[in-house]
Amino acid sequence: MVEVDEVDSEDSSCNPEETDNDSCNASDYSDYDSKELEVLAKERKRTINDKFFEYKELHRFMTFKDIAKARRFISLHALANGYNLAIKKNSKRFRVVCQNVCNFFCLISGEKNCSGVSVKTLMGKHKCDDPCGNYKVSATTLAYYFKEKLQAKPKYKIKDIRVDLKIAFNINASFRKCKRAKRMIWEKMEGSFCDDYKKLVGYTNSLLESKVGSDVSLKVLLIEEKRQLLRMYICFDALKFKAGLRPFIGLDGTFLKGKAKGQLLCVLGQDSINYIYPIAWAIVHKECKATWLWFVKLLQQSLSLNNGEGITLILDMQKELAGIPCPHAIKELLYKESDPREEIHWWYTKEAYLLTYHSKLQPVSGPKLWKIDPAEAIELPPWVTLAGRPPTTRKRDKD
Template identity: 35%
Template structure:
């Protein structure tokens, strides 16, 4: 072993191979015997000792530290990966010379980041405060730079602030991208709140100017913005949870929350509007007829549904609908008498029309529904269309074997 150490000491430095692996967590690549570290070996603290070379403390041209110092030189702005890895810094899309209100992603003030925003598919940070609908809507507080998702959320927050503070605020300017709020409680009140969108293609609203000072007292009566649309939005979940919420209950709830009295008509309008917000209008539900027909056929195989339409200025509109459920049809064939009653009645609602129906009689002399249809009016053409569809469904080939009773033969 001593001869081997002398041979290693006599070899040139470039011919030496690494005795152990320095880049694999310090684990040796071969077994090191205790004799190599005996007292007979040369002291490694000697500057002339070169038996073990290329240690972890020596740098060559391919080491990471050398490459980092050469290419970056301590400046992290040269490394683009810091942005993708989430480097936390004051990031601004418009530069240091920004005016402060052209973009919700720019800021001149120093401090901690307040909220994340998506810009060009990446997550950026801004010093502006973002309005949280779930938590901040209970008691809206405004500040310059506050960001709202859209103008509807901003206006509802203003209305909630008006009802809580009992101030008469108005919207002198109310557009999709600009909303101005002024106080009309008393002349000369300096209150001013103005919000605008960042650009025409973005619905986000940001508070640009805000003067919270009032020189007027609160009103004692009900404020203007405590109306049916506000109440419908405010108590939407309660209206849907309790469909029989009485007028007295609604009035007591408004008095308890806002200290204002509302009338019977406003309670009715707020309840109807809340139902529209959740279920949609009657016109919007006509678009769901085809989905309803597909689901009905899927759940009741063999069901017959016809939905004729008509064109009105290149717009397809509803005309009629005929429904005959397969289970009812087969039940009438199997256990009902050969008697069919035909009746029509008027529909009362927003959209008028006629309801045509065919009813049978079972063995217990009870009424048994067979098919029904909704048509524009009761006339020969609509009855002929309904009877033809009914005949095809019931497979009536000899009409003399059945008895038909109309509503005139009561």
Template identity: 30%
Template structure:
């Protein structure tokens, strides 16, 4: 056309004699490769990167790099199985406990249990709950740990009830001590699950709360002297 913005197709040749082999893999992406071979990786997760490179060359006549194939394999597996963050998001609660650890605590540790929780960052959102004890050398002895969506009374109760069943110490009246922070839900649950145990609060958490109102090195020295005192006065 005279305006130069349109064209007219007069003939079409459906058969081509052009070369089908390309020397460079820059014309494709690792996502394109992974999408085409996701079923092969789903059926055979041990499929090597070298074999994938040969399959791409055989099927499409394209020479791709090993790094492209590595990324393509990772992408193909994520399509078939889901990414780590997607699978992690499906987990509501997870509790980890080993029988050997239980026996080690019951046979060789002091009757002291420390409970605490902390926030998980990155794509691992939620709360990490853990229980540690003290061994005969006064060292830290990990007992059990769990991951929950948030730190509240419901999750603490589930965690501590499971802990009491594993350690078989729900009705232990022989000097069982528990140490924790001042989380309201945790304090209430400990009274319900371990009514006979002695429950004390962590000095560090008490001091951290006091610092919000009173601070200074003089107060800090007095506080740490008071927590070591053997008399009430």
């Protein structure tokens, strides 16, 4: 089931007494000729690594997709080699000269028969020794270099960025420049993060098209003509309660951190060999009785629980359940000429395991195939002030 409801602010609130407390998709190259495709292919082969090996060399007739790509290559080329290069540009071409005593000169301009640009003139050799005052080590260049590292390690500190630059390129970048680069990365990441929320309706429709029998509920809060995510519930048909699962259901919730705040509510089961089995989950703006009742009601409909006969609801899934005889018991059974396999519980049989995992989780089509209507774009959930007194001391990370 799919619900895209527009509710007012009163329906989204919980009473105080209720409160418990960038992609790798392929581009469409149909409008390019063979020469332009060759330029694009060379651009895609260049990768980012610690030493910028793909950006070390600059030779005549090297081609680029456009002026912006060429300027970025020159910036990374200067960083990789420690050159103090300056770009003198206009809209269609630009010249690159060395700021030191070198007679290096490079001219990059457009091609006649295609939309790409190439190195037309390359003269002189570098004699630079000290890269510490590298002019082209801008915040933009550093942001491009450290983007993947910051994504993999969000707590990447500025002092670590400066140390890594010194080790890799022998460059003393200022603290303010590294701070600007880190801020640029975060702003770009948060922007793409907000854009994903605008595709939630398309994602919801895609889920139902590819996963028949799945349950999806989406509630939208309408405030001053702005549509904000209020609640979202997902229960895939392949993950619904199976005969091979133990008759236990665990409910829990946790805070969401980062740009979008809220609560993640989840329902977990336990398979035949005591492994955690995800059943359903939901995103809510706040954890309270109203959101929990909404979540449990949808769960009851998805799993056909009726009044919950035969199901135990628990909050702690960490306790293990016994079912296999210990080695001493097996030894005693063998001594009495009994088959130990007859004393093993049915949950540990192959039949129980196959009953749990016989369903297949079908893939979902990519964002390019989603039907996205700009009028249905959704923004981040509303900010909710948590109950209780806010902390007064700053939480510092250990060095």
